[in-house]
Amino acid sequence: MSGNNLSFYLSFGVVLIYAAFALFAPIIAPFDPFMISGAPLASPDATHLLGTNDLAQDIFSRLIWGTRATLFLGIVGALISVTLGTVIGIVSGYYGGMVDEIIMRFLDVVMTIPFFPLLLVLTIFFRPGIYTSAVLMGILGSIQGVRIIRSQVLSLAVADFVVATKALGARGSYIMARHILPGILPLVGVKFVFSAQHFMLIGIGLGFLGMGDPGVVDWGQMINRASQNGGVILGLWWWLFPPGLAVTFLSLALAWFGYACEDRINPRIQMMRV
Amino acid sequence: MEKVLLDVRGLKVGFPTMDGQVKASDTVDLRIASRETLALLGETGSGKTVLGMAILRLLQPNTIIEGEIRFLDRDLLTIPEKDMRKMRGKEIAIVLQNSGTSLNPVYTVGTQIAEAISLHQGLKKPAALSRAVELLDAVRIPDPDRMAREYPHQFSGGMRERVLIALALACNPSFLIADEPTKGLDSVTRQQILDLFREINQDRAVLFITHDIDAAAALATRVAVMYAGEFAEIGPAAAVLGHPAHPYTRGLLASLPERGMRAIPGSAPSLITLPEGCRFSPRCTSVSERCTLEHPGLVRVGPGHYARCMLYD
Amino acid sequence: MIEVSDLRTSYSTGFLHRTEIRAVDGVSFEINSGETLGLVGESGCGKTTLGCSILRLVEPTSGQVVVNGTDITALSGRALRQFRSHMQMIFQDSYASLNPRFRIRESIAEPMKIHHMGDQSTIDRRVRELIEEVGLNEEHLNRRPYELSGGQNQRVVLARVLAIRPEFIVADEPTSALDVSVQAQILNLIRDLGQDYHMTCLYISHDLEVVRAMSDRVAVMLKGQIVEIGKTTEIFDHPSHPYTRMLVSASGHHMDEMAAESMR
Numbered sequence: 001m002s003g004n005n006l007s008f009y010l011s012f013g014v015v016l017i018y019a020a021f022a023l024f025a026p027i028i029a030p031f032d033p034f035m036i037s038g039a040p041l042a043s044p045d046a047t048h049l050l051g052t053n054d055l056a057q058d059i060f061s062r063l064i065w066g067t068r069a070t071l072f073l074g075i076v077g078a079l080i081s082v083t084l085g086t087v088i089g090i091v092s093g094y095y096g097g098m099v100d101e102i103i104m105r106f107l108d109v110v111m112t113i114p115f116f117p118l119l120l121v122l123t124i125f126f127r128p129g130i131y132t133s134a135v136l137m138g139i140l141g142s143i144q145g146v147r148i149i150r151s152q153v154l155s156l157a158v159a160d161f162v163v164a165t166k167a168l169g170a171r172g173s174y175i176m177a178r179h180i181l182p183g184i185l186p187l188v189g190v191k192f193v194f195s196a197q198h199f200m201l202i203g204i205g206l207g208f209l210g211m212g213d214p215g216v217v218d219w220g221q222m223i224n225r226a227s228q229n230g231g232v233i234l235g236l237w238w239w240l241f242p243p244g245l246a247v248t249f250l251s252l253a254l255a256w257f258g259y260a261c262e263d264r265i266n267p268r269i270q271m272m273r274v
Numbered sequence: 275m276e277k278v279l280l281d282v283r284g285l286k287v288g289f290p291t292m293d294g295q296v297k298a299s300d301t302v303d304l305r306i307a308s309r310e311t312l313a314l315l316g317e318t319g320s321g322k323t324v325l326g327m328a329i330l331r332l333l334q335p336n337t338i339i340e341g342e343i344r345f346l347d348r349d350l351l352t353i354p355e356k357d358m359r360k361m362r363g364k365e366i367a368i369v370l371q372n373s374g375t376s377l378n379p380v381y382t383v384g385t386q387i388a389e390a391i392s393l394h395q396g397l398k399k400p401a402a403l404s405r406a407v408e409l410l411d412a413v414r415i416p417d418p419d420r421m422a423r424e425y426p427h428q429f430s431g432g433m434r435e436r437v438l439i440a441l442a443l444a445c446n447p448s449f450l451i452a453d454e455p456t457k458g459l460d461s462v463t464r465q466q467i468l469d470l471f472r473e474i475n476q477d478r479a480v481l482f483i484t485h486d487i488d489a490a491a492a493l494a495t496r497v498a499v500m501y502a503g504e505f506a507e508i509g510p511a512a513a514v515l516g517h518p519a520h521p522y523t524r525g526l527l528a529s530l531p532e533r534g535m536r537a538i539p540g541s542a543p544s545l546i547t548l549p550e551g552c553r554f555s556p557r558c559t560s561v562s563e564r565c566t567l568e569h570p571g572l573v574r575v576g577p578g579h580y581a582r583c584m585l586y587d
Numbered sequence: 588m589i590e591v592s593d594l595r596t597s598y599s600t601g602f603l604h605r606t607e608i609r610a611v612d613g614v615s616f617e618i619n620s621g622e623t624l625g626l627v628g629e630s631g632c633g634k635t636t637l638g639c640s641i642l643r644l645v646e647p648t649s650g651q652v653v654v655n656g657t658d659i660t661a662l663s664g665r666a667l668r669q670f671r672s673h674m675q676m677i678f679q680d681s682y683a684s685l686n687p688r689f690r691i692r693e694s695i696a697e698p699m700k701i702h703h704m705g706d707q708s709t710i711d712r713r714v715r716e717l718i719e720e721v722g723l724n725e726e727h728l729n730r731r732p733y734e735l736s737g738g739q740n741q742r743v744v745l746a747r748v749l750a751i752r753p754e755f756i757v758a759d760e761p762t763s764a765l766d767v768s769v770q771a772q773i774l775n776l777i778r779d780l781g782q783d784y785h786m787t788c789l790y791i792s793h794d795l796e797v798v799r800a801m802s803d804r805v806a807v808m809l810k811g812q813i814v815e816i817g818k819t820t821e822i823f824d825h826p827s828h829p830y831t832r833m834l835v836s837a838s839g840h841h842m843d844e845m846a847a848e849s850m851r
Contacts, residue, residue: 538768
């Protein structure tokens with residue numbers, strides 16, 4: 001299993017590096033990302049490792065600062081999504097009956113509305129902002145997760161040991177917290193990782209479409225500006241590509257980490273089924 | 275004297291695990307004649323299922339197997355895989371344990387039996403399907419024509435067992451291995467399955483692997499009692515089950531509810547760390563010091579009846 | 588002590604085309620205090636559903652169950668939950684009956700915690716007592732279910748059930764999945780502890796020999812109804828209902844037949 005461990009730690013390491021960049025951005029970035037720090041549209045040199053954009057801001061600094069928005073959207077969005085999805089999934093799966101029916105039918109209807117367009121519409125409605133986007137993504141994204149979590153809860157809820165604990169006279173809330181929740185945590189954890197990856201990419205998409213938070217440095221917005229303000233025509237690859245590459249690698253690392261987590265929880269699930 | 279169909283010599287089967295090697299089968303010798311039913315009686319962890327799977331070479335690739343399994347003048351352990359494949363299902367068939375996973379839920383029962391037939395007899399689909407219906411009838415499934423078009427989940431436990439038997443009989447094998455066919459069945463269904471086996475066992479050699487002592491009494495001509503990877507006792511069914519020689523066999527019979535339900539103290543040893551000397555000695559009520567020092571061999575205690583115990587040495 | 592009156596439990600399937608399956612179809616019987624009543628029948632006859640219905644683990648559609656004077660079919664919510672400590676169930680699959688993530692000591696302590704039966708040290712002491720009573724020892728307390736055998740897990744389940752000293756136990760095929768020698772150990776344990784704790788028991792099984800060994804009286808169930816009920820010796824020696832007769836004759840007598848043949 002050492003190959004699997006390698007994937008796990010390596011991918012996690014990459015994610016940590018990005019997190020470090022986000023955390024220590026003020027220290028690592030040579031310039032303030034909004035400050036004019038030289039000639040506009042300059043090519044990379046010793047001071048400006050990736051040159052400057054049309055507003056004479058240092059691209060390299062903006063790249064580093066952009067990590068924050070990306071990670072924030074991904075992590076906070078995933079946190080909200082997973083928490084909401086878990087609560088609804090557990091309640092729906094455990095109680096079953098009418099409660100479950102109502103919730104599931106409601107979700108069925110909502111799920112027919114495509115995620116991204118709905119997100120766009122709501123973002124416009126509530127006005128773009130990093131917190132708004134995170135919350136919206138969390139709420140909309142939770143819907144998908146409910147299904148998976150609920151099915152795991154359904155199979156747990158009929159396990160003999162849950163019935164036995166019910167037979168002991170334990171209350172529903174106790175059983176859900178002590179027996180069901182720990183049973184689905186591995187699944188929830190994996191879901192969290194994949195959701196984070198998903199939301200980061202969506203966040204970039206929003207930024208690209210101009211729905212990003214204007215007060216924050218955002219890779220999506222960077223790509224947008226680069227493509228609109230001459231990056232493509234002038235062939236300024238150092239302006240156009242780095243954000244895209246950065247998000248690609250982060251996304252890959254997270255996906256890789258998610259798969260490594262999945263592999264890890266599997267033997268444990270199998271052992272539990274012995 | 276019946277012809278010997280299966281001749282197992284010195285079979286050793288081991289599984290490497292993180293904690294050590296699991297010695298599922300330790301130098302087993304076994305002979306089955308062409309019309310006899312040998313019941314392999316043992317509890318969980320005795321190694322009996324492994325023996326059955328080893329004969330068909332259905333164990334995992336990393337299993338360690340030594341010894342000889344002679345069948346029809348060939349050593350099954352040394353023949354090439356493609357020859358082994360021709361044997362499986364045709365000459366030697368196995369009725370696997372009836373878990374819900376033994377039958378493919380996606381195909382109808384008739385299709386699955388027909389597949390077994392086509393694999394070896396090259397019949398075209400319609401011919402194979404009608405033969406499948408015949409087989410379902412032979413295992414006493416009512417309305418076989420309709421049932422052949424149903425899916426496994428629509429069958430009850432007892433009916434699924436019959437389907438597995440039909441699958442095994444598809445090419446009329448000369449040697450049948452049945453692995454726990456009565457497990458999990460209620461008493462009425464179980465009796466029906468035993469009656470069915472009585473019928474089909476007449477025409478072939480059968481290795482009947484079970485922990486159900488009563489089933490062994492019903493069907494077997496000979497009984498081999500397995501404990502911790504080796505035979506504790508082997509002999510004619512009436513002798514082994516009627517006047518058992520080995521303390522373990524005696525203990526097993528005494529623990530039956532209808533015989534007093536006196537339990538054997540302790541539990542079976544792990545197949546990784548086996549006790550010194552006689553493997554049953556930690557639990558034996560007739561134990562002596564010699565038992566813990568020397569490992570007993572099989573000793574003759576009657577005509578064709580052997581026990582692995584110091585009491586008779 | 589237990590009085591069941593005209594109990595019925597049905598399942599309905601289908602959304603538009605409702606079909607009703609009457610798993611328990613009008614069952615009435617009594618179990619006296621300290622007695623073990625065996626319940627036999629083939630698979631699908633409703634015996635498991637009956638056991639679950641009596642404990643209200645499955646809601647009966649109609650009928651009444653009175654335990655020691657209390658009508659438990661009329662209880663709800665908190666009162667029902669509190670009453671549950673008087674009646675417990677043992678399932679067939681011992682691995683499934685224990686939370687695989689809990690250590691053994693946690694599983695045994697849990698019932699006492701739920702019913703607030705003392706502080707942590709009292710509970711710990713009782714856990715150690717219980718584990719010895721069921722024939723295991725303290726080193727097993729730190730293990731998890733998958734590290735123990737089926738028989739050992741069933742002992743843990745017993746300890747868990749006994750922790751709150753129930754008066755009534757429903758045992759649903761507790762030894763069907765176990766080997767014969769382990770079964771003997773567990774059945775003896777159930778019998779001994781049942782006497783020590785003076786428990787009333789409903790023993791459900793399809794194995795007639797086991798039921799005969801464990802029960803004072805036996806009820807025979809067919810298609811949701813009890814067709815015969817009486818003392819164990821009576822049922823086995825002189826079965827009156829044709830179905831009972833069929834069950835008794837189908838019960839493996841091959842050992843005796845074989846012995847008889849070899850004598851000739």
